[in-house]
């Protein structure tokens with residue numbers, strides 16, 4: 572197996588202590604995983620597979636042992652360069668720097684991507700690039716009202732991320748609205764609210780919709796909603812499968828039992844559709860990132876296994892999502908101090924988690940009762 576060559580300018584001739592460092596390093600790490608050497612004022616590493624956390628620890632402790640100063644320490648420079656390598660495979664805790672993509676079937680992927688073009692359906696969008704601040708009277712607020720009406724009062728491009736779960740039209744018992752509309756009416760109203768969401772989202776902002784289709788009525792809500800966003804020139808960034816693992820369905824519905832004539836399938840998951848306005852890349856301050864490397868590694872795999880909310884009775888709401896779902900989405904797709912909007916805020920799961928993780932927020936719900944609970948929950952919880 573070949574190795575990946577990394578070079579760091581040592582800027583000086585190595586002396587005894589650096590060579591002793593190299594000797595000890597070689598005792599710690601097998602040469603067929605990582606081998607380091609010194610040649611013509613260069614520190615050289617041949618990399619194949621390495622546990623980067625262990626590498627960082629070893630470099631720090633050997634540097635201390637051999638009294639290498641932190642400033643011009645080429646070994647520090649080397650580990651920094653290795654940590655910065657963006658493409659690698661994973662083998663347990665170790666990063667695989669060679670041979671990890673030999674199974675890849677598509678060669679010259681970048682070139683082909685350039686030829687085909689990406690997200691062509693959103694290319695001719697007309698989105699304004701100037702962003703605005705959310706007026707103070709809407710910042711960190713829970714508002715009771717119809718979202719379409721409330722959102723009309725907001726300026727364009729003032730929200731960093733919308734995170735929401737609309738009513739699914741399944742027939743649930745909400746306090747102020749029916750949940751069993753004729754489908755055309757349901758989608759017309761939903762799209763009027765989502766249209767406002769697009770308008771108030773900043774250029775480079777995100778809209779994430781948690782949705783469960785009504786499989787039993789053959790209504791693919793997640794596809795219809797995605798189609799709406801795509802027609803509005805939003806970029807489809809991602810789809811997350813929220814695995815709820817709720818296999819113990821209370822009812823038995825087989826459709827045509829033991830016959831291919833019309834079997835009924837069962838589902839234990841919901842979807843999160845992620846859309847972005849204008850560009851895939853969202854700018855933000857490095858200091859405002861709050862996701863750690865373990866969370867990042869785990870959550871970029873787009874199947875999230877999270878148990879459904881268990882406290883719905885306590886808050887008297889029939890369709891809450893769990894706090895962990897919001898936490899993952901906020902940390903993965905937004906920065907601290909961003910403004911988060913939930914236009915179907917219910918009893919305030921989004922606004923609570925936004926406040927917990929240092930985001931600004933605006934939560935809107937048509938029900939006075941839910942808005943009251945949301946306010947209590949969001950503002951009285953101590954973090």
Ligand SMILES: C[S@@+](CC[C@H](N)C(=O)[O-])C[C@H]1O[C@@H](n2cnc3c(N)ncnc32)[C@H](O)[C@@H]1O
Pocket residue numbers: 716717718719735736737738739745746747748888890891892893914915916917918919920921935936937938941
């Ligand atoms: C699926 S629930 C959201 C629950 C929320 N994610 C939580 O964890 O509490 C949908 C919410 O939309 C609200 N709603 C329905 N129509 C609305 C409208 N036109 N404007 C604002 N809220 C509305 C309902 O009152 C309901 O609380």
